Amino acid sequence: MKILVVLKDIGYEPKEFKTTVSPEDMGYYGEYDILEDVEVNITVRKTDIGYALKVKGETTMKFICARCLEEFERRYIFQDENILRKSVDSLERLSDKDVETIYIDKDEIDVMPILRDIFLTFLPINPLCSPDCLGICPVCGSKMYKERHKHKVSTRKLGDILKKEVRM
Ligand SMILES: [Zn+2]
Ligand SMILES: [Zn+2]
Secondary structure: OOOOEEHHHOOOOOOOEEEOOOOHHHHOOOOOEEOEEEEEEEEEEOOOOOEEEEEEEEEEEEEEEEOOOOOEEEEEEEEEEEEEHHHHOOOOOOOOOOOOOEEEEEEEEEOOHHHHHHHHHOOOOOOOOOOOOEEEEOOOEEOOEEEEEEEOOHHHHHHHHHHHHHHH
C-alpha cells in the first residue's frame, strides 16, 4: 500500500490529507497488536527549502505491561515532522537537527514508509498498564495491588512445616 502525496499541487498554505491504514497494511509484526485501522492525518506545506510534512497516526493497540505482563488496550498516537527537499540541494546542511530531512527526487512522495517509521519510533519500550503498576508478586506470581496482598506463610511457620515433615 502507498499513500501518495503530489507535491507540485502544494503551496505555502498547509494542505491536509486524511486516510486510514489497516493493521495488515502497517506491516508491523512486533510484540503488540494493532486492534483497529490507523487514522492518518497528513499536513504538507511548501517552505523556502522544500516541503514540511507532518504525519500523525492514531489507533488502539494491545500492549503487554512490562511489570505485571498483563495485556491492556490503549490509544496509541504517534506523530512527527519531516522536511522534504529535492536531492539537488543535498549539499546544503540544515541547522535544525530536530527535524529530519528526507530527500526526494520526484514531485510526489509515498508517506507510507514514513508513517511506518514514526509508528515504530514512538512505540513504548516498556509499556505499563498503569504508571504505579506494582508488578508480579515474587511469592505467588499473581498481580500485586496496593490493598491486601499478604501471604500467610511467614518464615517461622515455614520452619514449623519443615519440622513436622522431619517428624513424619
Ligand atoms: Zn501492569
Ligand atoms: Zn503473592
